[in-house]
Amino acid sequence: MPRHSDFARFHALLSAKPRILLVCGAGLSASSGLxxxxxxxxxxxxxxxxxxxxxxxxxxxxxxxxxxxxxxxxxxxxANPNRGHHALAALAQKYDNVFCVSQNVDGLLEKADYPLEKLRKIHxxxxxxxxxxxxxxxxxxxxxxxxxxxxxxxxxxxxxxxxxxxxxxxxxxxxxxxxxxxxxxxxxxxxxxxxxxxxxxVWFGEPMDDHVVRDVEEWIDGGVDIVLSIGTSEVVNTAASFLYHARSNGAIYVNVNLDAALPHHLGNLDQDDFAFAGDAMELLPKLFEPIIGDV
Ligand SMILES: [Zn+2]
Missing domain, CATH: 3.30.1600.10 (SIR2/SIRT2 'Small Domain')
Incomplete structure (x- = not known):
């Protein structure tokens, strides 16, 4: 198994109780049919x-x-939340050191009972x-x-x-x-x-809510050990800037995306980073299985 898609290596990181930032995009909800x-x-x-x-x-x-x-x-x-939403909700319910920035406006994380205090919806x-x-x-x-x-x-x-x-x-x-x-x-x-x-x-040409952006920046400044990009295209500037901010502060980057194995995405990885190519609905329950058990 390539080092960048090694589940066992990712699971070993979780045992050190890392601070985890989740950055979610439309790919998370794609399998819910939206x-x-x-x-x-x-x-x-x-x-x-x-x-x-x-x-x-x-x-x-x-x-x-x-x-x-x-x-x-x-x-x-x-629409119903899929196993990806449920995995993230279970993670945030059972684990303190996690925070989520979502670009999605569909309310599916909330419907999966993701704790609201650990969620900011930038759009x-x-x-x-x-x-x-x-x-x-x-x-x-x-x-x-x-x-x-x-x-x-x-x-x-x-x-x-x-x-x-x-x-x-x-x-x-x-x-x-x-x-x-x-x-x-x-x-x-x-x-x-x-x-x-x-x-x-938040429509095209409109600024993000200052309070939302500040909450996310403050959480990142508190230290991020692992940042996951989940189903985002990373072309949305604010989401990309959060990923960049976390990585430049030393976070290990984990790309969970259908196209994560394409050469230009793999070329964006540092030595310790990860890329899991596939549907977030299938991958997230496996990635966090040591914390959340069987979702
Ligand atoms: Zn008014």
Whole structure:
């Protein structure tokens, strides 16, 4: 077995009670059946995520952007955590020296009972709401109503490959939801034109939440022995910067990704680093088996 994919060598590290940072991306949730809408083929209707996941898109057509997020929210509510999520949740429940940064907005780690105090979601969450007025700090963890509001019902129709819903078919016009139909922010919406409720998601071109970034940086500064990159493409700048920060502080790097064995990824490894190529759902239970037992 190549040294970089040696489970026994990884397990030996765990016996020294290392501080472990987990950096999770879309690959963790892929086996739960959630599309990411990033990259080639990731279209929703005729739009790419970049067309819809911006403040400019929301200002132009908040109803369309809300339908896109309502659809993703509905799909996430129906999805179940996979064995990868359960393995990380078990690790964080049984082991103190672990902290997780997730790029995922799907809520599946929470659904697997991952402890919230050891989790920071740098891109927000499909279940949160905030105000579109930048000067307003209103936020809410929304209900589990599905649809969230009656106007978003077209996004909550059940769908499978044999029963596509009209909302997903670009040949059908998308339902038109006007600016006035979007629920207002309860704090400023009566006075402010931009006081609309919007998804609590970090859109393209928007900064991360300062508090979230600071929490992660402080945890890294407390010392990281092992940093795992799990299903991330590492092209998202903030996630890449956390990995870089941990590695430059001396952490051993563990790449858990479908393409981890490709030459350019292996070339990125230092002597003591690891690369496990495959599905996080299969790999994570094996990697942490000495701590979590049989998940
Ligand atoms: Zn507001």
């Amino acid at each position: 599309p990411t809408f990033r990259g080639a083929g990731g279209l929703w209707r005729e739009y790419s995520a970049v067309d819809l996941a911006t403040p400019e898109a929301f200002e132009q057509d908040p109803g369309l952007v809300w339908l896109f997020y309502a659809y993703r929210r509905h799909m996430s509510m129906k 927000g969450c499909l279940y949160g709401l905030k105000c579109f007025n930048e000067d307003c700090d209103w936020r809410a963890s929304n209900s589990t109503d599905d649809p969230l509001w009656p106007i978003l019902a077209p996004a909550s129709a059940d769908v499978d490959s044999t029963n596509p819903i009209p909302l997903l078919d670009p040949a059908h016009p998308a339902p038109k939801i006007s600016w006035d139909e979007i629920p207002k922010c309860p704090k400023c919406g009566a006075e402010e034109e931009y006081g609309l409720q919007r998804p609590d998601i």
